[in-house]
Amino acid sequence: MSPSPSPTGPSVLLAGCGKLGGALLDGWLQAGLAPSVVLDRHRAPLPAPHRIARTPEDIPADFRPDLVVLAVKPAAAASVAEALVPWIRSSVVLSVMAGRTTAGLAEICGHDRIIRAMPNTPAAIGKGISGMFAGPEVPLAARDACKWLLHAVGAVAVVDRESDMDAVTAVSGSGPAYVFLLAELLEKAAIAQGLAPDLARKLARHTVSGAGALLEADTTDAADLRRAVTSPNGTTARALDILMRDDAWPRTLSDAVAAATARARELAT
Numbered sequence: 001m002s003p004s005p006s007p008t009g010p011s012v013l014l015a016g017c018g019k020l021g022g023a024l025l026d027g028w029l030q031a032g033l034a035p036s037v038v039l040d041r042h043r044a045p046l047p048a049p050h051r052i053a054r055t056p057e058d059i060p061a062d063f064r065p066d067l068v069v070l071a072v073k074p075a076a077a078a079s080v081a082e083a084l085v086p087w088i089r090s091s092v093v094l095s096v097m098a099g100r101t102t103a104g105l106a107e108i109c110g111h112d113r114i115i116r117a118m119p120n121t122p123a124a125i126g127k128g129i130s131g132m133f134a135g136p137e138v139p140l141a142a143r144d145a146c147k148w149l150l151h152a153v154g155a156v157a158v159v160d161r162e163s164d165m166d167a168v169t170a171v172s173g174s175g176p177a178y179v180f181l182l183a184e185l186l187e188k189a190a191i192a193q194g195l196a197p198d199l200a201r202k203l204a205r206h207t208v209s210g211a212g213a214l215l216e217a218d219t220t221d222a223a224d225l226r227r228a229v230t231s232p233n234g235t236t237a238r239a240l241d242i243l244m245r246d247d248a249w250p251r252t253l254s255d256a257v258a259a260a261t262a263r264a265r266e267l268a269t
């Protein structure tokens with residue numbers, strides 16, 4: 001479980017308030033963000049003292065955020081960074097954009113005070129986990145400010161090597177999709193056993209979310225939790241004999257994560 005963020009957060013200039021930026025902002029507002037500005041064309045006005053800027057011209061010239069957060073699509077990064085030069089120049093930049101490396105970002109930002117983070121979609125309900133990498137030029141205070149922001153929407157895992165962000169992307173960035181697939185397949189398998197679709201859906205969803213909640217509440221190894229519900233020669237054991245064959249889940253999940261890691265590496269710019 002992540003510790004609660006302290007009541008006083010950093011100030012940010014958030015560029016992009018779509019699915020991820022919006023989820024982050026909601027968490028930050030609840031946690032007590034310092035007076036901040038959000039550059040977004042659609043987001044409803046924010047409670048004072050925060051403010052929305054519809055264009056860079058609306059951002060107060062004397063605003064000095066602790067962090068400029070880039071949460072636009074990777075393809076928009078260069079044009080947005082260019083428009084925000086007056087604020088980026090004197091600030092530390094936190095990018096949550098997939099595949100944008102600190103070297104590539106340093107080129108478009110004009111300095112190397114860059115932090116990369118990879119949150120995942122459970123951040124929308126405060127249950128995310130974010131991988132984070134900070135370049136050597138990032139001051140300690142800015143690292144702490146970044147951790148505060150990420151803790152406001154879940155847990156944080158700091159990596160020391162930027163190359164590890166590719167595997168982080170493959171495991172926790174893409175990971176919610178794997179779990180949703182499990183819920184989807186369990187529902188289909190339940191229907192195949194003759195259960196009504198509504199009942200199949202209810203059983204599958206609650207099983208996945210309940211098992212996830214148990215994993216969060218109990219720090220016992222996942223393998224021990226599995227063993228605890230597996231009686232010798234029982235029903236679970238019969239199913240696990242199939243799922244745990246070398247060529248079944250152990251192989252396919254490992255191959256899937258390796259493929260996602262390789263794709264993250266290919267996309268890195």
Ligand SMILES: NC(=O)c1ccc[n+]([C@@H]2O[C@H](COP(=O)([O-])OP(=O)(O)OC[C@H]3O[C@@H](n4cnc5c(N)ncnc54)[C@H](OP(=O)(O)O)[C@@H]3O)[C@@H](O)[C@H]2O)c1
Binds near residue numbers: 019
């Ligand atoms: N969604 C996730 O689960 C997730 C997880 C990890 C990382 N990420 C990363 O987060 C970033 C955002 O993803 P998303 O899913 O949140 O995308 P999204 O919903 O499309 O949000 C992007 C936002 O950026 C805004 N934007 C683009 N150009 C702008 C500009 N010049 N000025 C102001 N606002 C601008 C867009 O507004 P308009 O609609 O007006 O263009 C939109 O609101 C991506 O780089 C992605 O790699 C996402």
